[in-house]
Amino acid sequence: MSNQEFVVLGQDDPDGCRPGLLAAPLAEDQAVELARVFKALGDPVRLRLLSMIASRAGGEVCVCDLTPAFDLSQPTISHHLKLLREAGLIASERRGTWVYYRLLPEMTDRLASILTRPAGQPLPEPAETPS
Helix, strand or coil: CCEEEEEECCCCCCCCCCCCCCCCCCCCCHHHHHHHHHHHHCCHHHHHHHHHHHHCCCCCCEEHHHHHCCCHHHHHHHHHHHHHHCCCCCCEEEECCCCEECHHHHHHHHHHHHHHCCCCCCCCCCCCCCC
């Protein structure tokens, strides 16, 4: 067992700049928040919906254009979109009878920065296991 001291992500964060997942262990509250986002992304339908929204020309898409792409009912699609919205990945705006969705790039940028290894830094060497 090692007596290494760990720096926990999300603590001692005066500038609001958080190091990536590969730089230090996550704080409990940050792990809970990220788990919710990754859980939302862990479903193939939600991942496709997010991709369709993010790649749409003009930056937004009507739910009426999303639903036909799936062999699912409209309420099921709405449920998946609600989970993506609650995870902070998309935003929505009602216009008349239709709802339009757009990507929240702040969250995807944050996920990318958390999962990115700092430039030029090698991964830590694996700890030796006793024989």
